[in-house]
Amino acid sequence: MDKEFKKLREYYRENYFNEQVSKRIKDKVHQGIKNKEMVPLEKKRSYSITKKLAYSATAFIVLLGLFLGSAFISPTMAEVVSKIPFLNMIFDQKPISQAIMEELEEQGYEITGSGYSVQDKTFFVTVSGSDEYYNQVEGEIEKVTEELISSRGYDDFSVEVEKERTTEPNVNVENNPKYQNGDLVMESLKEVVPKLQQQGYKIQDSYGVFYPSPDSQEIHVTLDIEDTETRTDEIENAILEEIKKLEIQTEVIVKINSINRQEKETEMQWSMNVLPVIFEGMLNKKEYKTKGVGYSYKKGTMNIYITTKVEKSDNEASDLAKKIEKAIQEFLQSDDLKGIVGDTPYKIIVRDKDGKDIK
Template identity: 55%
Template sequence: MEDELKKIHEHYRKNYYSEEIDDRIKDGVQQNIRNADVIQPEKKQRHSIAKKISYITAACLVLFGLFIGSSFVSPAMAEVASKIPFLNKIFNQEPIYQVLTEELEDKGYDISGLSYSTQDKTYSVTVGGSEEYYNQVREEIQKVTEDIVSSRGYNDFKVVVEKDDPANDLEYPEDFDLLFDALEEVLPKLQQKGYKVLGNYGMGHSSPYAKEIMLTLAIEDTEKRTDEIERAIIEGAKKQNIKRDVTINFQPISDQKWEIESEWASNVIPVILEGMLNKKEYKTNLVTHSYEKDTMNIFVTTTIDMSDNEAPELANKIELTIQEFLESDELKDIVGDTPFKVVVRDKYSRSIN
């Protein structure tokens, strides 16, 4: 496998590499898993539609990733690429939302939002501007988006292009950004003072018009000064003139568990999520994980009933696909010697493997 990847890498650099691609690679962004109404920032992108993306994924951006998506590949290279496991291809590509965002922005479309719904398997592109502009570009945007999705071999999602409706905006859309600012100022100061606050947090709300923002903050399990940490964050939020109340939920976690969970959440689970959800053959509508008793548990919920004749075969296929990915050479530095277990469930969350 390693030799095959080197061949592809060398072929790509010789025939397709450019300074423009180099710049794109340097500008690549990895993001944490983000639920549809939960924001977990790795980096803020204030002036990009990426701020509104609700799709959950993160993956490594490398030269090989750009090559895999290229149609200008020799038969010999195509044969080599075809031998690479499905999830490994995704691992070496830009996340699908990143590809869509860049392509639509590069083409100059006025895009105000891009979302990914796992419930109804839909990529939604929201278009800004006037009604006339929307009618003019809707079909073009639809085709560009569908072409990108299908070029990845994804066949279990539909694309919807909609007109932006200002009435759908949050009542206090700036509050999340302001809380980002407050945390970026407060958390480093707390860490400098010896508070064992970990560099990860999540924000959410119970509804778009809720009067409070729910903040989940990871701390080391030996840190007991939560009242002082909470007081500092609330004071920082007030300085930013945040209109909503901020409720803080602390998640104590050990150093070792934190490092393992962070690595998997950033680089492994999003790849499995993207791969399982986007291919019809896997019949998947949910991928979650938990790290308990020193074992990483990956839960894949399917759309079938465990009584279906195909259930055992599907469960076996999903389990082997994920296992092949996790045991590949590319994942050695991430997975290491961490034990893992793949649990495949039916549509009623009953285990079928």
């Protein structure tokens, strides 16, 4: 793949590169590293090398984005690009929602958030400030966002710019006994869980407190333990004994989840680094005709679900399923993913619009 990227760089410089493009790339890169100029004296030398590498890598990503967004692609260039897996190009870039936020903030817009609706295939950008400010920048923000998304080769999306809604809270948390009790239980957990861990109980740091519904009078405590830990009754009793000292009237229920640490780490790696890339690519390219995405990790196997817009009986259904499977497998089997995917078994399940598996 390195050879293909080298060809892409050389071809772009010969056919598209000019002073205006050069300035755009330099401006982007300088903006990206300007906050890292102040470093301790003893790190100056190593930083200069890092800075050069960062400039080179960032410049190429910007250059690649400019190329993908260009109107003209020669047959020679199309051949080179076709050898670079589409999902791998996404993997080398920031998540699109993050990229949108950073680009708009860099241009000075007052943005409070960005998100994506799978059902509508819509990117949302939320703007703060007055109505006057919103009316002034709405069109500009929409254009910048559309150009940024299109530069990745996406062609199946819409953009909606909305004004931040500000509402007065209906609940005064500080004076509400219900929420006060929840805080007290959480503080109690922060004391008892570390003590149990020090005593050798295999409890994970992921624990929490919540009410199962707005009207519920029960406080639920959840915590994860390793699947090799069998002393669940002792753990539950220790937690409830500590909570009793609070003398609150609300009933507290402890829910303990048994997890396999290795499998949990594997699922986290996939859900943070792999699946978002697959889902982003599948949802935003018309050729994949994707309606929805999802996954489940069961018995050590990662199951990736892609729901399409076609019916199982359509003539194109089988070919579309094969095309989707090939794109995802190409990505998962690439050098970029070796350190993450490893030997984890996986299945790619492509479904029709009604949720039926396309064989």
